[in-house]
Structures are given as C-alpha cells and as structure tokens.
Amino acid sequence: MLRSAAADQGQQPNIVFIFTDDHCTQALSAYDPTRITTPNMDRIAREGMRFDRCYVTNGICGPSRAVIQTGKYSHLNGFIRNGNRFNGDQQTFPKLLQKAGYQTAVIGKWHLATTPQGYDYFDVLKGQGPYYNPPMITAGADGKPVTRPHTGYTTRIITEKTLDWLKNDRDPKRPFMVMYQHKAPHRNWRPEPKYLNWLDDVNIPEPETLWDDYQGRTQAAAAQQMTVRDHLNANDLKLTGYGNMNAEQKKVWDAAYGPKNEAYLAAKDSMTEEEVIKWKYQRYVKDYLRCVKSVDDGIGEVLDYLDESGLAENTIVIYSSDQGWYLGEHGWYDKRWMYEESLRTPLLVRWPGVVAPGSINKDIVSNLDFAETFLDLASVEVPADMQGRSLVSLFKGKTPADWRSVFYYHYYENPGAHNVARHYGVTDGKHKLIRYYALQGKKLDDWELFDLDKDPNELQSVYGSSDYKQVQAKLAKQLVDAQKQFGVPEDTDIAPKPRNRKRPAAKPAAKPAAKSAAK
Structure with missing residues (x-):
C-alpha cells in the first residue's frame, strides 16, 4: 500500500x-x-x-x-x-x-x-x-x-x-x-438573489447536438424523457412556483423574473417551435x-x-x-x-x-x-x-x-424518472461498448459501440461493423471480465424495485409511474 x-x-x-x-x-x-x-x-x-x-x-x-x-x-x-x-x-x-x-x-x-x-x-x-x-x-x-x-x-x-x-x-x-x-x-x-439577472444580456452558445434526432443509436436514446424541447416544466423554466420562499424572497424573485416572463409569454404565440426551444435552452x-x-x-x-x-x-x-x-x-x-x-x-x-x-x-x-x-x-x-x-x-x-485501462459502468433506475433504459458497459477512453438490457420492465438486448476519437459526440453506433470487429470483440471480453471482477450478478432483475421508504411500497402506486414513463 x-x-x-x-x-x-x-x-x-x-x-x-x-x-x-x-x-x-x-x-x-x-x-x-x-x-x-x-x-x-x-x-x-x-x-x-x-x-x-x-x-x-x-x-x-x-x-x-x-x-x-x-x-x-x-x-x-x-x-x-x-x-x-x-x-x-x-x-x-x-x-x-x-x-x-x-x-x-x-x-x-x-x-x-x-x-x-x-x-x-x-x-x-x-x-x-x-x-x-x-x-x-x-x-x-x-x-x-x-x-x-x-x-x-x-x-x-x-x-x-x-x-x-x-x-x-x-x-x-x-x-x-x-x-x-x-x-x-x-x-x-433556483438562483441566489444577487444572480437573478446575471447573464440576462448574454447569449449562451448552443451545443452542436442540441437538435439531435437520435438516429444511429438504439431505441433507448429516443425513448428517454429528458429533452429541453418537451420535458422541462413550467417550474423548471421559472414560469410558475417559488420553491419554499418567504414573502420577502418572492418579492425579489418576481421583480427579476416577472418582466422576463411577461415578455416571453407575450411573444410565445408568434414564435416558431425552434425559437421556443432556443428560449427554453437559454432560460x-x-x-x-x-x-x-x-x-x-x-x-x-x-x-x-x-x-x-x-x-x-x-x-x-x-x-x-x-x-x-x-x-x-x-x-x-x-x-x-x-x-x-x-x-x-x-x-x-x-x-x-x-x-x-x-x-x-x-x-x-x-x-x-x-x-x-x-x-x-x-x-x-x-x-x-x-x-x-x-x-x-x-x-x-x-x-x-498496472493502473486500469478499462472502466465498467452500470445504471439500474428503470422504470423510473426520465425513462433511461437499464444499461451497462465498458470504455477504454477511446472506444465504448454499451448494452441496454431493460426498458419499462421488458428485456432488451440492444448494443452500441462508439469510436470516441472519430465520433466524440456519440451520434453513430458502429456496433456490428466489420471495421470494428476486433475492437468489439476486445471490449466484449473486457465487459465479461469486469463483471466477474466486480461480482456483478449474472441475472439482473428487470422488474421495478420498491422504493425503500418507511411506508410499504404499494403496487398500485408504481403503475402510474410506469405508464407515465412509457408515454
């Protein structure tokens, strides 16, 4: 040591x-x-x-x-x-x-x-x-x-x-x-009072993948519910709600956001869909x-x-x-x-x-x-x-x-917020192999492989490509080895897990969440 x-x-x-x-x-x-x-x-x-x-x-x-x-x-x-x-x-x-x-x-x-x-x-x-x-x-x-x-x-x-x-x-x-x-x-x-108007006169650069259409990947990328376009709510966008503020704090908040919100709402009906998305992104x-x-x-x-x-x-x-x-x-x-x-x-x-x-x-x-x-x-x-x-x-x-040259990742929360499929994978920093194995309680066997040097934005999976046959085989073996090394169970349960709170997890309460995530 x-x-x-x-x-x-x-x-x-x-x-x-x-x-x-x-x-x-x-x-x-x-x-x-x-x-x-x-x-x-x-x-x-x-x-x-x-x-x-x-x-x-x-x-x-x-x-x-x-x-x-x-x-x-x-x-x-x-x-x-x-x-x-x-x-x-x-x-x-x-x-x-x-x-x-x-x-x-x-x-x-x-x-x-x-x-x-x-x-x-x-x-x-x-x-x-x-x-x-x-x-x-x-x-x-x-x-x-x-x-x-x-x-x-x-x-x-x-x-x-x-x-x-x-x-x-x-x-x-x-x-x-x-x-x-x-x-x-x-x-x-929710920003601190002194920063409520900071950046008002600045246009933040949009990422080049803001308009991603999720082509070139598995169904998981398109099934998510976390887009700026559709899933930011009025509370996120500060069009409503105060979030535990007292009267004095609300007054300061309204002075900052009131005029900005009024300007947006007055113009919204005449804005294009693209302009609305851009406004949401900036906010x-x-x-x-x-x-x-x-x-x-x-x-x-x-x-x-x-x-x-x-x-x-x-x-x-x-x-x-x-x-x-x-x-x-x-x-x-x-x-x-x-x-x-x-x-x-x-x-x-x-x-x-x-x-x-x-x-x-x-x-x-x-x-x-x-x-x-x-x-x-x-x-x-x-x-x-x-x-x-x-x-x-x-x-x-x-x-x-003997420092690590490959890394293992595993995400479990589905069904759950934002409907991101359960998945695991490995990366060596240059290539990445991901397996999506469950979505909304249904088994999947969907794979993605990315060349991070040529495709740093991970827009096009090359899984199954003959050009990447050796890379894919190598990462697949490293994935199996990593799961053995870290003691990952062979059979991963895909059913919704009860939320371990003091009250018992009632089955009827879990169903609406699953339905909502599937919309």
Missing part, C-alpha cells in the same frame, strides 16, 4: 472534500471556458491537478454518494437507485478515519435517506432540500437527529456552516476530514450557471480561510460532483447515461508541496477510488473488499504500471 507524502513526514493531512450535485465539466471553466467563469474552482486546478477522465460507476445522485462512502459498486453497497435507503451499518471510509484519529464532518446534501454514521458532526439537508430556507438535520443535545429550520439561500447556508465548523467547532489538535456538499446545481435551478442553462456561480463564490471563501489560517499547507482540497450533466447536448438535461457528458465528472485536487501546480492527469479514475484515496491519505490500510484504488500515486505524478 502506498503512503502519502504527509505520512512520510509523520503527518496526516487534513481533507476538505467539496462535492456538488449534477455539476458537469461543461460548466467549469478549468475544463470549458465557453459558458461560465469559475475562478475559485479554477484556482484548485491552477494550484493543483485537473483530472480529465474521472468516470462514475452509476450516474445518479444517491448511488454515487453510496459508492463514495463504501468504495464499492452499487450492487454490493445496496444502493442502486434513488429511493433506496443507505445501510449505514456497513463499512464506510469515515468510520475507518475516525478509528485513525480523524475528526469527521459532513455538511450539506446527504441524500442517502438514513442518518449519517461515522461522522463526529453532521448537519445535512432533509431529503433533496430546497434552494431557499432549507430544513436541515443534525444531532440534538441527546445525540438523536433533530430537524431545524433555516432562513436564507441554501448554498450560502452550507458554506457558512462549513466555515463555522472549520473555525470554531473542530478540534485543532486532530486531523480532520470535512465533506462540504452542495445541493446546487441540481434541478430546478434553463442560465439558471443552472447562476447556481454554479454561487457555489464557486463559497468555494473561494473556504479556500481563502484555509490560506489565511495556515491550514492550507497540510490540507488536501478535492473538488468533484456526483456525475456529469447535459447542458443541452443531445437535446437533453439530466444525467444517467453512459454517454460522455454524464459518465465524466469534474475532479480537481490541490495539495501544496505534493501535487504539481497546473498539472493534468488523463488516467481513468473514478468516484469508486475516493474512499480508498481518503484512507491512503490518512495512512489507513485500505480494506481488501473495497473495489477502487487510491489516487495518491497519481497526485504525485506517478501512474502505476
């Missing part, structure tokens, strides 16, 4: 893990400067390392978080889709850090349905959490969870709580690990970017405090998100797919004296590796049943000779 630089010096580094929800590389200027400037996230990349191939194992909120807690694929940690409940009694990395003397905290979005375990301090959003005035769950005087109301903008509240914990609540004699986790920029993208993307902007502001405050307090010297800062996201690519919003925009998530790392400033890594890494990395940083032995690998050697600019 590798030892970290801090461990070699007899020190255990502090860990600040910054995590957002649904933040894609297209909305982070260290990766793509065409839509937004994120100076504080960029600062982490400029003073540290940017990873260009960080892939997620299951591109959806709760499962991604469960993978990070356990270092195991979804089928082993028991959380395969949103609506499950995380078994906090199982082995997790924060519990192991605690045993090694670390003080641990999680602040912000949790989204695992059960009370956090392994944390000395937790203060987390109740459920998904609203953008304004969030109820948050923390430990009461008796140690039992209590829910407390808050007034203000959720992104700011999470940042303020994180700074308060760093400044006033942690034990300065112990190393710490804090998970600073934002709801933003999750749907439905959606600008609100998304406005939410990202507030996150970036908060990250700057945390980085400044680490620098000013002297903590930065022995603190590793890691920025990532639960998966990527579609900003109009393929005409979509949301995530879930093994296509590049949602498979790939941001990963930025700053570790003064260890990570070379401005460095870029192109190895295939994953959220599956985060737990192992945190443990390695703390000089804690990584349990043999964890399935990822520590990234510490990569932080030092050294890629092990």
